[in-house]
Amino acid sequence: MKPFQYLRPKTIAEAISMAADDPEARYIAGGTNLVDLMKRGIASPTKLIDINHLPLKKIEHRYDRLRIGALALNSEVAKHKAVVTRQPLLAQALLAGASGQLRNMATVGGNLLQRTRCSYFYDLALPCNKRKPGSGCGAEGGINRTHAIFFAGNGFGGIEKSSCLAVHPSDMCVALTAVDTVVVVNGPDGERRIQMKDFLRLSTQQPELDTNLGPGELVTAIEVLDNAFAKHSHYLKVRDRASYAFALVSVAVALQMDGGRIWDARLALGGVAHKPWRYWAIDLMLRGKAPSEQLFREVAEHEMESAKALEGNAYKIKLTSNAMVAALKTAAGIS
CATH class of the missing domain: 3.30.43.10 (Uridine Diphospho-n-acetylenolpyruvylglucosamine Reductase, domain 2)
Structure with missing residues (x-):
């Protein structure tokens, strides 16, 4: 060091x-x-x-949103009454991440900014475009069992060769991507607010950059807008072992239901892309329809049409599809 x-x-x-x-x-x-x-x-x-x-530890509900300071501990956020009652999807995702000891140390801001756990990124002897831009991606033709199946751009597996196959490690960020979240940052030019979908980056350009933060900018809070998803939300994490393991695939689902039909739907995936992958078409596909396994299977298969397997992770396509169906069924309350 x-x-x-x-x-x-x-x-x-x-x-x-x-x-x-x-x-x-x-x-x-x-x-x-x-x-x-x-x-x-x-x-x-x-x-x-x-x-x-x-002074960045406060968790409070303000007007039409839940505001969480960047220094709030993951463990405190996961058990806070306002989070559990208003945004249970976030609480579920936090409890699925890391271990109890780490949640007692890790902060919301740090969770947003954590870097990939790709083994090629951590091994200084191997090429990695994220660690050293232009050096290549060790996962191309290497061991890529845990790597991405959704990309932007063209090239190997549907991704540019100057880019990165690593996946984003956060559970919390998957839940925040599924619902309407704003990241509040302060910097030399004052405060600005960034939509969660624009905060984290895909890897086709400058894969060494994980976020769109500017020089010197500091994350001070996140704000989750009020919604009607509390009764029908679910976070499903599929991993190699039951605890302290990063997701092979995770699914954050939030549904608004009334009269036995779905009137709003949000879904984000983890473990499958350089940042949490939001499935934007799901609301249109589910709006006004009664939940069923067949419907959810059609939705999942539609999303997986754009997935591209690498040599070692073809299993993720079927796994992701099945996980989407399971999470949607749980959120909708059907067996």
Whole structure:
């Protein structure tokens, strides 16, 4: 680990000022991902800016939205009454992630910013476009059992050769992508608000960048808009072992139902793309229809038409389809 300067700002403005003039500066809170990257030599910040003393831990319902500070712990968010009652999909996703010990350290902001767990990214001896742009992707023709099946662009497996096959690791981000979420950030030019769908990036250009944050910008909160999905939402995570494992495939489903029919639907997938993959057509396909396994199977098969398997992960296409059907059935309350 290379030497670095450790700083503890007293205000948000001071933190931003410390980071704005140094592209190698990094904010640190729980450090559950960043410290690992530093130990392996993947991240070598010149400054570590400790933001734990900033007033960013509050969880509250404001007007028409749930606002969660970036320093709120994952464990606290998952059990907070306003989250459990208003946004249970988020609580389910958080409880599916990591371990109890890690949830007690990890923050909402850190969860948003965590980096892929791709083994090629973590191995400095192997090529990785995310770690070193232009060096190639080790997963191309390598061991790619856990890698993406949805891409943007053209090239190997439907993705450009200068890009990245890794998947996004967060469970929380899948749930936030399924519902209407805004990421609130502060930077040298003041506050701005970014829709969740635009916050994380696909990998066809500059795969080394995971988000659309600008230099020195600090995530201060997320806001989840009120919705009518609380009674019919479900987060399903399929993994190799029952705990402390990243998703092979995950599905976040949120339905609004009345009179035995679906009137609004949201669905996002994890473990299948460089960022949580939102299935935008689902609302049109389900609106006004009575839930059934046959209907959900048609929806899943329609979505999987755009999936492209790599040599080692063809199983994910069937697995994702089945997981979508299972999650939709659970959310709809049918057996």
